[in-house]
Amino acid sequence: MKFISGIQKINWLKIMKFSGTQLIMALAFAGMSYARPGEAQVNMQQRVNLNMHHATIASVLHRLEKLTDVKFVYSLNRVPVTQRVDIDVTNARLDSILAEVLIKNGIGYEVVSNRIVLTPGIAPQMAPITGITIRPDLHVQLQDVEVRGRVTDENGNPLAGVTIQVKGTNIGTTTDNQGAYVIHPLSGNDTLVFSFIGYERQEIPIAGRTTINVQLHSTAMGLNQIVVVGYGTQKKADLTGAISIINSSNIRDIPVGNASYIMQGKAAGVAITEQTGAPGDYIAVRIRGVGTINNNDPLYIIDGVPTTNGIKDISPDDIESINILKDAASAAIYGARASNGVVIITTKHGEAGKTEISIDGYTGIQARGHLIKMANTKEYVNAFNIAAKADGREQIPLSMLDTLPNVNWLKEILKPTLIGNTHFSIRGGNKKTQYIVSASYFKQDGLIINSSYERFNTLTGLTSNPSKLITIGTNLNLSYSKTKQVGSSGDGYGAGNPGASVVRYALFRVPATPVYNSQGEFVDLPNPPNFFGDGYNPVGFAKSFNRSFNDYAVLGNAYIELHPFNRLTFRTDFGTNLDLNFYRQFFPTWGIDRHINSPNSLAESVSNEFSYNWTNTLTYKFNITNSSNLKIILGSEAIKDDIKTISASRTTFVDQSPAFQYLDNGLANQLNGGNESHWGLFSFFGRVEYNYKYKFLVNFNMRRDGSSRLSPKNQWGNFYSGSAAWRLDQENFIKKVKQISLLKLRFSLGQLGNQDIGNYPYASLISGGFYYPFGGTPTEGYTITSKGNPNVKWETSTQTDIGLDAGFLTISSN
Numbered sequence: 001m002k003f004i005s006g007i008q009k010i011n012w013l014k015i016m017k018f019s020g021t022q023l024i025m026a027l028a029f030a031g032m033s034y035a036r037p038g039e040a041q042v043n044m045q046q047r048v049n050l051n052m053h054h055a056t057i058a059s060v061l062h063r064l065e066k067l068t069d070v071k072f073v074y075s076l077n078r079v080p081v082t083q084r085v086d087i088d089v090t091n092a093r094l095d096s097i098l099a100e101v102l103i104k105n106g107i108g109y110e111v112v113s114n115r116i117v118l119t120p121g122i123a124p125q126m127a128p129i130t131g132i133t134i135r136p137d138l139h140v141q142l143q144d145v146e147v148r149g150r151v152t153d154e155n156g157n158p159l160a161g162v163t164i165q166v167k168g169t170n171i172g173t174t175t176d177n178q179g180a181y182v183i184h185p186l187s188g189n190d191t192l193v194f195s196f197i198g199y200e201r202q203e204i205p206i207a208g209r210t211t212i213n214v215q216l217h218s219t220a221m222g223l224n225q226i227v228v229v230g231y232g233t234q235k236k237a238d239l240t241g242a243i244s245i246i247n248s249s250n251i252r253d254i255p256v257g258n259a260s261y262i263m264q265g266k267a268a269g270v271a272i273t274e275q276t277g278a279p280g281d282y283i284a285v286r287i288r289g290v291g292t293i294n295n296n297d298p299l300y301i302i303d304g305v306p307t308t309n310g311i312k313d314i315s316p317d318d319i320e321s322i323n324i325l326k327d328a329a330s331a332a333i334y335g336a337r338a339s340n341g342v343v344i345i346t347t348k349h350g351e352a353g354k355t356e357i358s359i360d361g362y363t364g365i366q367a368r369g370h371l372i373k374m375a376n377t378k379e380y381v382n383a384f385n386i387a388a389k390a391d392g393r394e395q396i397p398l399s400m401l402d403t404l405p406n407v408n409w410l411k412e413i414l415k416p417t418l419i420g421n422t423h424f425s426i427r428g429g430n431k432k433t434q435y436i437v438s439a440s441y442f443k444q445d446g447l448i449i450n451s452s453y454e455r456f457n458t459l460t461g462l463t464s465n466p467s468k469l470i471t472i473g474t475n476l477n478l479s480y481s482k483t484k485q486v487g488s489s490g491d492g493y494g495a496g497n498p499g500a501s502v503v504r505y506a507l508f509r510v511p512a513t514p515v516y517n518s519q520g521e522f523v524d525l526p527n528p529p530n531f532f533g534d535g536y537n538p539v540g541f542a543k544s545f546n547r548s549f550n551d552y553a554v555l556g557n558a559y560i561e562l563h564p565f566n567r568l569t570f571r572t573d574f575g576t577n578l579d580l581n582f583y584r585q586f587f588p589t590w591g592i593d594r595h596i597n598s599p600n601s602l603a604e605s606v607s608n609e610f611s612y613n614w615t616n617t618l619t620y621k622f623n624i625t626n627s628s629n630l631k632i633i634l635g636s637e638a639i640k641d642d643i644k645t646i647s648a649s650r651t652t653f654v655d656q657s658p659a660f661q662y663l664d665n666g667l668a669n670q671l672n673g674g675n676e677s678h679w680g681l682f683s684f685f686g687r688v689e690y691n692y693k694y695k696f697l698v699n700f701n702m703r704r705d706g707s708s709r710l711s712p713k714n715q716w717g718n719f720y721s722g723s724a725a726w727r728l729d730q731e732n733f734i735k736k737v738k739q740i741s742l743l744k745l746r747f748s749l750g751q752l753g754n755q756d757i758g759n760y761p762y763a764s765l766i767s768g769g770f771y772y773p774f775g776g777t778p779t780e781g782y783t784i785t786s787k788g789n790p791n792v793k794w795e796t797s798t799q800t801d802i803g804l805d806a807g808f809l810t811i812s813s814n
Helices: 020-030 056-068 093-102 257-261 330-337 377-391 396-403 409-413 502-508 538-542
Strands: 046-057 071-073 084-093 107-113 113-121 148-150 165-166 172-174 180-183 190-193 202-207 226-228 230-237 243-247 270-274 284-289 299-302 306-307 321-324 342-347 353-366 417-429 433-445 452-465 470-485 545-567 568-587 602-627 628-651 668-690 694-708 716-726 740-754 765-774 775-785 795-808 811-813
Touching: 046 056, 056 071, 056 093, 084 093, 093 433, 165 180, 172 180, 226 284, 226 321, 226 342, 257 270, 257 284, 257 321, 299 330, 306 545, 306 568, 306 602, 330 342, 330 668, 330 694, 330 716, 330 740, 330 795, 377 396, 409 502, 409 538, 417 545, 502 538, 538 811, 716 795
Parallel strands: 071 113, 299 342
Antiparallel strands: 046 084, 107 113, 148 180, 165 172, 165 190, 190 202, 226 230, 243 321, 270 284, 299 306, 321 342, 353 417, 417 433, 433 452, 452 470, 470 545, 545 568, 568 602, 602 628, 628 668, 668 694, 694 716, 716 740, 740 795, 765 775, 795 811
């Protein structure tokens, strides 16, 4: 039988066990460590070559096990084997090595059979070369303990490969093909730890027993895992659609600032793309590529609240699970908003039991990767002169070379920066009420100077069961974020573009121009420009950039669940999402040789988006026969969204210091603007789930949406999907193959819609700012700027999906 750390089966093992009193007596009377050979079968005089520096005692012992036939047994909790030692010996006896490594560090040892058992708590001593010192006759009855048993799953099937370890020691074993095991702990009072991937870990005290049989229960990662799907839940094994599941265990310890990054590399068919890589910048999430001809962002459902961009406002530390609905069978129940897939996010919630307080955080340094190799000043001068000679232009005098600086502009604008996160949470409760309160702060400085992103989040959740008939709950996430941007991509053109790229200027700027002049001012125009160009100083450009976004967000819901009788559940849910955005950009005039951004200017805007949803579902489950059952979900949903925006700008600020950067101080070009938009959606939906012997599974989804964005004659649209699956692993011819834990063939066909085609495209748009001549005098008026199309309908996509889900032992794929 195999043991952990190379320890083999011991037929009889006698281990010295000290009580506290005996240990004190040993110290008082002996005053030194001990190690006696006893009735040793270990050759303590065998010789070894060993060279290890700043190594832990545990690693030294492990190396000795490789070099000799000796096996070491010790308690990890009692013996300080994490101490570090240096040892460099040639042809040295084993007992002298143990004296140097163990006894000098306060660790004794007892030779028992062909094992060396380490004992703790002896005062460090200068040991003689033999490694054996004198001690009083301190004899305690040695124990001979053997524990046997069998490990099974919930259905009584044997589990092979389960790890059993004596808690706090390096003693362990694994179960054989019949689930049986034998282990020799240090004493009958030790604790055995049983662990197996996909099953809950169990710690069982031996309590003097010699036979311990254990039944392990599958964890949430197994086939019995409850998965959140559209307006309900299903067992993972019963899914008929394409759904990727990311659990809290996959999320833990991922140092990311945006929750979108959690999906990167963890869900098949999901692509995460950064637009610029700048902190807080837009992140594109694409599920199975581009799904529509319009907006391709997925629909996010966060604690039951539909949102298009709310994922940026929640802390990754507060997420319990992410389920990604990728095909029509899974997403069609969301109808007109699901053509790009659906991402369902569930935040953490309170749990009954002891109050749990958690504080964690991290900090790190970000650094740029490999940069494009830029020409130095000498290389630039040589290349310029070769081209100038060929063109018949003036060449750079080589006598200037020694007076010119050598600047790598990419390195000047890209600097190592800090990233850090701190998270605090407290949760607990009892059987009737559970709660959670958490707060987190994330800060990331950009690699480009003067850029950064920071976010503060709070999460509160409360669930209460005042009676068996009712459940009440609420979740509320508050967030504040600030983004400081510097233009880092493109040429600065296009709506929403922060400006020309500082990286572009760094690539164009020649190395022969310094960053600062002798007065500490930014050198603007290269001198002479006919030799060194006329591009902006990238460092001055970045540090003069003053563009920021301040976002305040509220996302939450409150719900009531009623259970009037067995198998019937009614739930009503009200959710809201408020997003306030304050944009501000000041363009200061800078430069000593020319006035860049002249006149200076200030632009500000405030946008307010408020949406709410009211969702009602009725769920009923019943058994048709003993081998088949049916689940029916019916529901309705109302969604309203309002957006308001106000903007203003001014130029010519006499004093451009921060204390005077207010719109009222601008003297010219006073511009103002504002707009509003509103839309609503009302829907009916339903789902039927049928399974026969948990072997044949069939799902049918339907949704009927009515949108205010379309003309009255085209407002309503219907979206259907159907799916089926065959659990091959439930067939007798597959059940015999123990290595297969899941084998499911599935098929789905359905339609998805997209209502993000603009507001009211059926109506013509009238705008002002146009002039008409009346009697030779221009008169301002309105005109049609966009011709409406009353025949515009829903954008609809039809999808077909065929898949095979397979699980081998504890590893699954789809």
